[in-house]
Amino acid sequence: MVSPNETGQHTTYHIPGEGYSFAAPVSAAAEVGGSNHEWDAATVASLLGHIGSVLSLVRENPDAPELPIIPAHLLTQEDVDLAV
């Protein structure tokens, strides 16, 4: 069970019984989470897998001229708000 708790610029999600909280920047959540799009678990998994693959490659060779492109449909249309 996750419940939101607004705290200024951030929304903190307390997870009862787990001793810590999972928070996401509320501005970013409003920007990209918007919720006209339903993000199913398999799609999120695909996104995280692609990001992890790209980062693994760039760590191996920071000067690589090209890196795989993450499919556009996995990324949000708007850039996330980075003012955190």
Next chain:
Amino acid sequence: MSTLFAKALQLLVGSGTIQLPLLRSGQRPLRDLTERQLIQLESEIGRTLFGPVPKGHRREFFNLDSTTWIWHEQWRDDYGQPHEMTTRYEVHERGILKVQPGPTYTDVGGQELENLRVAAEMYHEKVMRDIYGRNHRTGKKLL
């Protein structure tokens, strides 16, 4: 202990304190850094994505490889007792599996899934730009 978990644990705990130089954009000797050091740099960004770290807490959030994301939190309770929680998010074809001490295994869904997606996307964009000097959409180097 699996190799994967040992690798994550070493990243979290380390084998001693590593003092990384303050790295400025365009002056990063990335080729001189190990994978571990690069991930530690990434975690400096990752730990900022969830809001301020409470006093007395240590937080790490980073991508380990193509199938693993790690969230680690250390803190002391009101009696000064140390606590820590390491959560491993495993990427599977059908979704994300959350693995916590016990171990317990939980499919990530609902708001937590959305939070994780937002965090990963922010992590990707900021890490690619601020550490690797690249556009996160194209992978190309920024001018």
